[in-house]
Amino acid sequence: MAVIGKDTLVKGTREMFESEIDLIHVQRQLAKHFALEELRTLCFDLNLDFEELAGDTKSAKTRELVKHCHRYGLISKLLAHCEKQRPNVDWNPPAEPYKATELPAEWVEPLQRLYRLVRAFNRNRHAPFSNERTRRGDDIAFEMREAAPFLFNQFEVERWLDSSNTGKRLAAIKYLDWLQDIEFLENLLGKLVTESPFMQLHILVTIDSMLDQLNEKHQATLKVAMTAYKIARKDADREFWRKRILSRLGNVDHS
8 A cells, every 4th residue: 555645545546535534444444453562563653642541441542543543644654564564454445424624423422322222212212113123223232332432421320220201211321231330230120120122122132241240249149130121021032141141140150
């Protein structure tokens, strides 16, 4: 890959401009394919101070790295380094572009994006029941989970978890899927009795994400709850996650 100025690069015969590069894709590929120490070396090669990038996780560091490179016209140089070190990774597929003066919405206004997802979910749940409605609900839940790292300390999780607004409850559940805060375990277990099957499924996924954080007392409580948990109608997805949780609890070594 040859770099031909701060705004343009060439890959084969295809010319690309920074305004046509999907920043979120670049950030996700960096987080997936580079270890923290490799990111530190990458920053050194780009004459950047790794320690000055905000955040402690790979997701945060790579997001700030891409934002910095975008802001200062270094995206082409970043991609050139990435392709040299990971030539088998597709760093710039056709995707949603971001202009040179813009950043992805979730990097700028995460809480506003979350509210948009809440509204979208509430509209979707009032549509006639269908596989398409369920698929769309899952897509929105996935987007909420993807937005979670950008929402740390930006909303009251407990208040949303107990809200009368179903979309807000789902947003809190998906946020906890990322945060894995066991303080909310009993609240989630209680909601397995009161929520709809769709919501119960996502609660089970979130509980599964917390298992490694639970002490022996929490594990015992969860095992009783999962054993008593009854699925009113045949639901292979919920049954899968119930059995998965019980299986993982059974493999815990308390020695």
